[in-house]
Amino acid sequence: MGEKIVFCKGGGCTAKLGAGILNRVLEKLPKGPKDENLLIGYDSRDDAAVYKVSDDTAFVQTLDFFPPMVDDPYTFGQIAAANALSDIYAMGGEVKTALNIVCFPETMDLNILGEIMRGGSEKVIEAGGTLAGGHSIQDSDVKYGLSVTGLVHPDRIYSNNGGYPGDVLILTKKLGVGIVCTASRVQEAKEEDMKEAVSSMIQLNKYASEICRKYEIHACTDVTGFSFLGHLHEMLDGRLSAEVIAEQIPVISGAADYANEFLLTAAGQRNRNHVGPYVEFEHVPFAMEEVLFDPQTSGGLLIAAAPDQAERLLVELREAGLPASAVGTLTEKKEKEIYVRGQR
C-alpha cells in the first residue's frame, strides 16, 4: 500500500475538545423530561448511552470518529474502529451493529478510503458485529469512525463511577500512545516504538471486557482522550480518592524518552490544566507525569475491581496476553483526589 494520508494537526484522540471547554457547553444544554428507560446518559458523563428495552435487554449506543494519527490508511481504519467499539466494551456490552462515519476530500484517491474502511470493517467483524451502512461527506480533511450499537443485560452494565474504597485499579493497556505518535509525526520515534503503539491501538477491548464479566467489578471506563488521570478523575466522581503507584503503570517503550524531549501534544497540556489541580505527585519524574496526562487513542480499560477478586482477574487478563497491571487503589475521599506516588 503506497498511499499515505496527509496528517491533520493532531490525529486520534489528541483532536478531542478539552474537557474544561466541553463542560461549560454541556452544563448549559436544555434537558428534556427524563425517560425512565434511559439507564445511562441523561446526567452522567459515561462513554455511551444505555437504554432498557426489557427486563433482560438494554441497548448501548455510542459513536466516535477522528482524524488520522498514522500514515497508513488501513491501520488508521483499524485504530478508529477499535476506538469506537471500545465504548461498548467499557459498558460491558456486546457489539451488534456498526455504521461508518466518513469525512473525505473529494479529490483524494478513493483507494485510500477503501483501505480505511477495510481496516474498520475487519475490526467490526472481529468484534462479532455487522457493518450495516454509514454516512459519508466531503471535507477538507480525512476523518473516520463508527457509530456502534450493542446489547447488554440491564443488571450487568459496568458503571464508570461505581467504585468503592479498597477497590483495586487495573489498567489493561500501556499508556503513552499519544506521545509516541507525536514523536513519530516529527520523525523522532523509533520504528519499533511506533509499532508497539500501533499494535496497542488496534487491540480490541473485547477480550478484557469479557474476562471482567466473570469477576466482581464495580467500575469500568476506557482510557481515551482525557488521559489516564482525566478518566480516573471521572471515575472518582467527587466522592472518592485514589492512590496510584507510578512504577506499576505500564508504558509503551520510548514514551518516557520522547516526553523528556518535550514531544508533547496540546491535548496533553489541556488535560494537565483540567485535571492537574486534583492531582498530587510525590517523587514522580516529569516524563511519567506527562504519560499520565497523555491523551490515548483506543486506550485500555480502567477497572475498579473488588479487592478479593483483583488478583485472579489480573492473572486471567495477563494469561490472555494483555499487558494488564494493578496500578493503584481507591480510597475514601481525602484532601486531594488523586495521589500518584513514585520512588523516593
Added chain:
Amino acid sequence: MIKVNAIGDACPIPVVKTKNAIKELNGPGTVEVLVDNEIAVQNLTKMAVQKGYEIQSQKLEEQKYQVIMTVGEGGEGMEKQEDTAEETVCIPDSRNHKIVVISSGRMGEGNDELGEVLMKGFIYALTQQDELPETILFYNGGAPFTCEGSPALEDLKQLEAQGVEILTCGTCLNYYGLSEKLKIGDVTNMYVITEKMMQADSIIKP
C-alpha cells in the same frame, strides 16, 4: 538572539523548532518564539522549567504570543538534578478555580499613595506565584489597571500569556471614559462577573 516563528504550528512543532534554535545557539543566548496559542506557551514553559532556562512570555495580540527563552552559562548543563526537578511546580499547570478581584486602585486602607504602590506590587507578585488564578476581574476603581497608562500592563501581559483570563467591567470602562483605552484582556458584564464569583473555589481580593 535567534527568532523562531511558530505561528500556525501545532504542538509539538513549536517545541521542536525551539529546541533546534537552542542547539544553533551552541551556548548561552536567547531565543524568541512566536506562537498562536496559550497551550503552546505552556508546553514551552514546561520545557524551560525542566531544562532550567529562564523564560518570559507575553500575549502580544489575539493569537500571537511571544516567549523569550534564555539559556544561561553551561547551557544544557543547567539542567536541574532529578530531585529538585520534582519539586519544581510548572507555573501554568497550577491554575485552580481561584479568581482575583481588583476593585480599587489601592490596596488596603490608609495612605492613598502607599495603597497604589502596594496594589502595583501585588499584581507583580501574582506573576511570581506557583499557582495562578483562573481569572482576574477588574471593576470600579480597578478598571484603569487594564487600560492605557496602567503601571501593571507588563505584569498582566505575562499573566495572560500563561492562560490567566483578564476581564474588565464594561460599565466601569464607560463610566470612567476608558472604553477606547482598554489595552489587555476582554470586556465583561455583571452577569459574567457574578457567575465567575459564584463558581470560584476561592476569591482573592487584595
